Amino acid sequence: MTAPMVKIDALSKRFQSGGGLFAKPRTMMAVREVTLSIGKGEVLGVVGESGCGKSTLARLVLRLIEPTSGRVTIDGTDITALSAGALRRIRRRMAMVFQDPYSSLDPRYSLADVLAEPLRLQGEVIAPARVDEMLASVGLPAALAASHPHQLSGGQRQRVGIARALALKPDFVVLDEPTASLDVSIQAQIIALLADLRDRLGLTYLFISHDLGLVRYFCDRIVVMYLGSVVEVLPDTRTAPRHPYTRALMDSNFAPDPARRRVIEMLTGEVPSPFALPPGCAFATRCPRASDRCRRDTPALGGDAAHPVACFHPL
Amino acid sequence: MTALLKLDDISVSIGNLGLLDRISLSVGRGQVVGLVGESGSGKSLTAMAAIGLLPLIGGRVTKGTVRFDGQDMAAMTETQRRKLRGARIGFVTQNPMTALDPVQRIGEQVDVVSRLHLGLSRADARARTLDLLTRLRIPEAGAVVDAWPHQLSGGMKQRIVIAMALAGDPDLIIADEPTTALDVTVQAQIIQILGSLVRERGVALLLITHDMGVVAQVCDRVAVLYAGRLAEEGPVGPIFAAPAHPYTAALIGCIPQDGMAKGSLTGIPGAVPSAAAFPAGCRFHPRCPRASDLCRNTPPMIVHRTAGQVACHHPGEAE
Ligand SMILES: Nc1ncnc2c1ncn2[C@@H]1O[C@H](COP(=O)(O)OP(=O)(O)OP(=O)(O)O)[C@@H](O)[C@H]1O
Numbered sequence: 001m002t003a004p005m006v007k008i009d010a011l012s013k014r015f016q017s018g019g020g021l022f023a024k025p026r027t028m029m030a031v032r033e034v035t036l037s038i039g040k041g042e043v044l045g046v047v048g049e050s051g052c053g054k055s056t057l058a059r060l061v062l063r064l065i066e067p068t069s070g071r072v073t074i075d076g077t078d079i080t081a082l083s084a085g086a087l088r089r090i091r092r093r094m095a096m097v098f099q100d101p102y103s104s105l106d107p108r109y110s111l112a113d114v115l116a117e118p119l120r121l122q123g124e125v126i127a128p129a130r131v132d133e134m135l136a137s138v139g140l141p142a143a144l145a146a147s148h149p150h151q152l153s154g155g156q157r158q159r160v161g162i163a164r165a166l167a168l169k170p171d172f173v174v175l176d177e178p179t180a181s182l183d184v185s186i187q188a189q190i191i192a193l194l195a196d197l198r199d200r201l202g203l204t205y206l207f208i209s210h211d212l213g214l215v216r217y218f219c220d221r222i223v224v225m226y227l228g229s230v231v232e233v234l235p236d237t238r239t240a241p242r243h244p245y246t247r248a249l250m251d252s253n254f255a256p257d258p259a260r261r262r263v264i265e266m267l268t269g270e271v272p273s274p275f276a277l278p279p280g281c282a283f284a285t286r287c288p289r290a291s292d293r294c295r296r297d298t299p300a301l302g303g304d305a306a307h308p309v310a311c312f313h314p315l
Numbered sequence: 316m317t318a319l320l321k322l323d324d325i326s327v328s329i330g331n332l333g334l335l336d337r338i339s340l341s342v343g344r345g346q347v348v349g350l351v352g353e354s355g356s357g358k359s360l361t362a363m364a365a366i367g368l369l370p371l372i373g374g375r376v377t378k379g380t381v382r383f384d385g386q387d388m389a390a391m392t393e394t395q396r397r398k399l400r401g402a403r404i405g406f407v408t409q410n411p412m413t414a415l416d417p418v419q420r421i422g423e424q425v426d427v428v429s430r431l432h433l434g435l436s437r438a439d440a441r442a443r444t445l446d447l448l449t450r451l452r453i454p455e456a457g458a459v460v461d462a463w464p465h466q467l468s469g470g471m472k473q474r475i476v477i478a479m480a481l482a483g484d485p486d487l488i489i490a491d492e493p494t495t496a497l498d499v500t501v502q503a504q505i506i507q508i509l510g511s512l513v514r515e516r517g518v519a520l521l522l523i524t525h526d527m528g529v530v531a532q533v534c535d536r537v538a539v540l541y542a543g544r545l546a547e548e549g550p551v552g553p554i555f556a557a558p559a560h561p562y563t564a565a566l567i568g569c570i571p572q573d574g575m576a577k578g579s580l581t582g583i584p585g586a587v588p589s590a591a592a593f594p595a596g597c598r599f600h601p602r603c604p605r606a607s608d609l610c611r612n613t614p615p616m617i618v619h620r621t622a623g624q625v626a627c628h629h630p631g632e633a634e
Pocket residue numbers: 015016017030048049050051052053054055056057210274
């Protein structure tokens with residue numbers, strides 16, 4: 001790995017919900033003691049199922065929300081300790097692309113306005129030529145500058161979302177399921193665009209997805225999360241998984257080849273409530289290898305530093 | 316095999332907008348037929364046409380026939396059609412919440428289907444419900460029947476909806492993207508369970524999905540729709556091994572697979588046209604790598620081959 005650009009150190013986020021006249025507020029750990037680093041120019045993938053904390057991690061890394069504990073360092077600067085002004089200055093170097101291209105763009109503004117907004121917020125004026133250039137960089141014709149988001153297809157909207165994220169020429173971009181609402185045909189276009197932009201602009205990505213197949217195609221290393229915790233970090237896309245949950249995710253991916261049909265091993269059991277996690281390993285309720293020890297003690301992420309796994313009985 | 320459901324050359328319009336054009340496909344008992352295509356290609360409309368629900372959205376079949384078990388659906392009265400849907404067709408939609416009554420216990424909601432359509436007693440209906448839930452791998456089915464919908468996870472609720480669709484012993488199930496809202500591990504399991512239950516019981520299943528991986532895994536045949544027309548239809552083996560239609564090939568090529576070289580996933584350029592702006596000639600021509608002048612001017616005819624159909628002027632080699 002190249003020198004780390006982003007260092008995430010024991011980052012946690014606790015959420016409280018409910019609470020009222022009669023109900024006690026309940027708390028849950030959306031992100032629990034996550035430690036990771038991202039090398040310059042690297043594409044680090046994060047996968048896991050709905051509610052495992054991927055978006056919360058994304059927001060924490062850009063400090064769009066405050067962590068309960070832990071730190072995030074970008075190129076040596078601890079952004080969790082910065083003042084608002086200093087944070088705004090360093091934010092120029094970081095950007096985020098959201099999942100839903102339908103709701104993340106304001107329908108009242110033209111694309112020219114949408115794209116100029118990040119610059120305006122930083123107190124800059126931009127020439128119309130710059131807007132054309134931004135559109136061109138994501139493969140959209142300049143003629144679209146005057147149109148409004150509702151006039152675009154989902155794929156075009158997501159291209160605009162990417163162009164806007166790149167407006168301030170960041171070097172670190174967090175992509176939170178940027179293709180989840182798109183057809184596979186358009187997803188592949190967007191992934192090709194992201195790969196091209198990374199090569200041309202030397203970007204570093206934190207790429208979030210629930211699709212392990214996609215992450216294995218696009219990313220350099222892969223972080224697997226389950227109920228707020230990192231359970232495995234795959235050092236590359238070829239290494240076989242060692243955590244039973246990662247295995248289950250891989251098995252759930254059907255290859256488009258009827259000659260390779262197979263019976264998948266069923267995960268029985270339900271995902272526990274994040275508000276009432278059982279003791280021990282959070283995956284034990286569904287894990288085919290779970291032992292008494294798994295239901296009693298919590299496995300820590302460890303073992304091989306290049307390929308850590310949090311499991312007492314890894315594959 | 317005689318088809319249970321047979322769409323023969325049907326076209327569908329809403330108002331004066333032609334949305335489906337000359338679609339033929341059939342589903343036999345114990346058979347799983349996949350209906351695929353990008354968003355807006357006409358999958359849901361085809362399903363609605365198949366079960367006579369188009370009037371609900373102001374649509375109508377303008378050409379061709381839909382037969383269920385040999386009977387022409389258009390020749391039935393609305394009452395007969397409604398009865399047919401209730402007794403012999405199960406429908407599973409993408410959103411389980413719209414199919415479940417929030418103020419009725421799970422068990423009762425499933426029981427009522429077999430009591431109504433099979434005339435089972437309360438006790439027999441409950442036994443059937445418990446059996447179905449167990450087959451759908453619902454843990455602690457005995458406790459789940461007493462739960463309320465809001466107490467169950469999304470994956471559980473979707474399995475309940477599938478149980479409801481199966482409870483009346485239907486001959487045909489139409490599942491419109493039944494698992495898209497679910498987590499991947501749950502999705503894979505439900506698809507697998509649905510496929511095996513259908514085969515075991517000799518039910519016909521029309522499975523709408525946008526996932527070619529799912530089609531390859533569970534379907535016997537696949538119909539590929541593009542912009543309201545059939546691109547290709549036939550048994551999955553030959554179609555995945557050597558797709559004749561460039562659109563089928565492109566859809567398969569959009570799925571990231573292990574061992575794929577980086578940069579090889581390029582997608583399909585452009586986007587699905589809207590019904591108001593279908594291109595002339597072959598509707599896929601603006602996105603097709605093989606498009607010729609012929610394609611730009613003349614719509615390809617559907618050609619019936621040994622095992623299926625293809626609509627393309629320059630199809631790939633048939634095997
Ligand atoms: N602002 C909030 N207040 C309370 N709970 C929250 C908040 N944001 C997220 N959560 C909870 O934290 C957990 C993690 O949510 P998060 O959105 O990070 O998951 P995710 O992995 O991104 O899921 P998805 O794949 O569905 O987007 C969930 O249980 C969620 O309900």
